């Protein structure tokens with residue numbers, strides 16, 4: 594390498610800039626090409642992005658997107674109160690074999706793990722006796738099942754079951770009253786006269 598070449602290289606690279614801050618000096622090296630291309634790419638991308646999304650472009654924007662998603666979700670999962678039945682309607686379901694059958698399916702899938710298949714109680718209380726922690730009227734049972742007792746480990750089922758599944762499983766629980774399964778869990782709560 595000639596001294597001229599070396600001089601050229603040295604003048605292109607590792608050229609110290611005159612100024613010095615607190616005794617620190619910097620080189621005036623150009624950014625590498627790949628970096629400059631990436632940088633330019635992000636600028637071009639941001640322009641395209643703005644055209645599509647947000648207040649500038651013709652997209653809906655994040656907030657509107659979010660609200661639309663939430664609306665679609667709400668439409669697919671109606672609030673449980675929307676499907677809430679009167680005590681009479683719930684009691685009528687207890688005599689409806691079809692509803693009880695559906696309720697039993699839901700019960701065995703979601704409830705039996707904690708309340709036992711026969712309702713005798715395990716992690717959760719016995720559901721077959723007339724002693725209740727949260728009230729024994731069918732509407733009380735509905736509210737307990739719908740809203741859960743989260744701090745005690747009873748999930749809120751209104752988020753997880755469809756409104757009719759919720760009603761059916763409540764009717765099924767009511768149908769277990771007085772079934773006296775073997776080895777039940779000791780009564781918890783206060784007796785409720787039916």
Ligand code: HEC
Nearest residue numbers: 703704707716717718725726727728737738742745746747
């Ligand atoms: C993860 C365990 C668990 C599952 C699953 C579960 N429960 Fe419970 N459940 C509990 C516990 C624990 C309690 C007691 C809450 C308390 O101590 O206040 C309870 C309480 C109840 C009560 C109130 C009992 C009373 O004495 O007032 C009802 C009714 C009930 N569950 C029904 C259901 C139904 C119906 C399902 C299924 C859809 C279900 N549970 C699923 C744990 C569970």
